Amino acid sequence: MGLFSKKDNDGNIEMAAKHTSGLEAMYLKDIMIYATWNESKRSIIFKNKTYTKKQIEQTVNLSIDKIKRIGIISEKEIIEHNKSVGGRAVAGGLLLGPLGLLVGGMSGIGKNKTTKIKMFMIINYDEDRVITLELPLIPINSNKLTLAVRAHLNLPNEITL
Incomplete structure (x- = not known):
C-alpha cells in the first residue's frame, strides 16, 4: 500500500x-497494525x-x-506545562543584557496550554466486546x-428519540 493509496495489493x-x-x-x-476491509470475505482483517x-x-x-457498530470518535486533551522562568531569563540576559534578563524572566511566568485532539475507531462486536484503534494524525482511509x-x-x- 502506498502512502496515499486507498487499497491494498488485493x-x-x-x-x-x-x-x-x-x-x-x-x-x-x-503497536501499529493494519485494518483491512475484505469485501469478498466480508470481514475486517487486522x-x-x-x-x-x-x-x-x-x-x-x-x-x-x-460486528454490531463501527464509528470514529475524538478525544480532546488539554496539556498544561510550566514555562521556564530561568531559561527565558538567561536567554534574555544573553541577548539584551540586564534589561533582557528581567523581561525574559517575566515572560516565563505562567503556564502554556497545548490542545491535542486524538481520533479513535471503535468497533463493537458480539454483545459486549470492543476494539479500539487510535488513528494517525492524518487518518487516511478511516472514513x-x-x-x-x-x-x-x-x-x-432513521432513529426517533
Whole structure:
C-alpha cells in the first residue's frame, strides 16, 4: 500500500492505526497494525508486520456477522506545562543584557496550554466486546473503511428519540 493509496495489493480498503485495546491476545498496546476491509470475505482483517530476519505476520479476522457498530470518535486533551522562568531569563540576559534578563524572566511566568485532539475507531462486536484503534494524525482511509463496513450492517436509516 502506498502512502496515499486507498487499497491494498488485493484491492481492499486498508488503513494503518495504533492498537489501543480489544486485541490484547494477539497485539501489544500501542503497536501499529493494519485494518483491512475484505469485501469478498466480508470481514475486517487486522494484521501487524514485524520484520526481523524473516517477516512474521499475525492476523485476526473479524466477520461482518459479529460486528454490531463501527464509528470514529475524538478525544480532546488539554496539556498544561510550566514555562521556564530561568531559561527565558538567561536567554534574555544573553541577548539584551540586564534589561533582557528581567523581561525574559517575566515572560516565563505562567503556564502554556497545548490542545491535542486524538481520533479513535471503535468497533463493537458480539454483545459486549470492543476494539479500539487510535488513528494517525492524518487518518487516511478511516472514513472509507468505516463506510464500507457500515454498508453491510443492518443499521436503521432513521432513529426517533
